Amino acid sequence: MLRYLTAGESHGEYLAGILEGFPAGVRMPQAYIKAQLNRRRTAPGRSARQALEKDDFRIISGLEKETTTGAPIAVLIRNASRAVPPPSSLPRPGHADLPGMLKYNTLNAALIRERASARETAMRTALGSFAMRLNELLGIEVNSRVTNLGGLCSLTAGSAAAELLRAKRAGDTLGGEFEVSFDNVPAGLGSCAHPDRRLGARLGAALLSVNGVKGFEIGGGFSLAAMGGKEAAQDPQLSGGLDGGMTNGGALLLRCAVKPVPGLRAGTPSTDLRTFRKKLSVSLTSDTTAVFAAAVVAEHAASLELAAAVLEKFGGDSLCELLPRVEEWRKRTKKAIARL
């Protein structure tokens, strides 16, 4: 079973992560992890903090000469920004602050926001890069693209940059949509045998756990609601590569909606939970949008879930055990998939 845990606060000394159940024999160059962390850190729309962060990481177990050993992989990322925010009893609307303060019985919102912060997604990206690499070695390719930025859909690098600048100057933030796709996915991952083994549900949970993601679709998603069965049957890609909770051999297509970043320079009305006075909650350091960075994080979160499904189906404690099993399965299912 492939599983992971992350720990650490946004301005603590380190983020920590453990990936367990990962097979031996996967060459994992440090540069590969670094490149993935850089994609997340330098995505368009991010705040000045990202220029400070370097995402310096150390792998403290599970690798020998840049190759996995089958032992739990432990990763540390050092935070460059360690200015712990002062205690505050003013929850930031749209964040974990208010429900977290009630849940964990504290009047200090900083305690909640330090862990709820999307800084955690740096560690998910680091751990997810192992899964991405394993999938790649098995021939499965992941991609993502932002398809909507604050309502703007025909995006180029130039139009996105202009829209971000406009929002920043107006003191506003933007949401958007992104797609994550996987090509060359073996058929039969996941299961129809029990609800919690349905792969669509598992991928949905993985992507909806990315901070700020509020909507999830598979393939045609919500557009299927307005179609007749005849129309839907004409395009098998509307299934998004998943039927009955299992991959059907087609490309996996997942789509997410991300809410606009809630932290605003102009402030948002809130209530101080100590005094019960109304006050503005002001954020001077927020990203203008999280959608580009969230797409990168989502690639990694979904890769972890897909790699887990691959390992469940094919087993194997090392890459050399796993690889021929996947190849054999691809040969066996090739004819049936080609006929679809």
Ligand SMILES: Cc1cc2nc3c(=O)[nH]c(=O)nc-3n(C[C@H](O)[C@H](O)[C@H](O)COP(=O)(O)O)c2cc1C
């Ligand atoms: C990579 C990334 C960066 C984010 N940066 C910010 C930010 O700078 N300011 C902010 O208010 N929200 C930011 N968010 C969004 C919040 O983390 C998110 O809105 C908050 O956790 C509540 O979202 P939820 O209701 O989906 O849990 C970011 C999200 C991601 C994925």
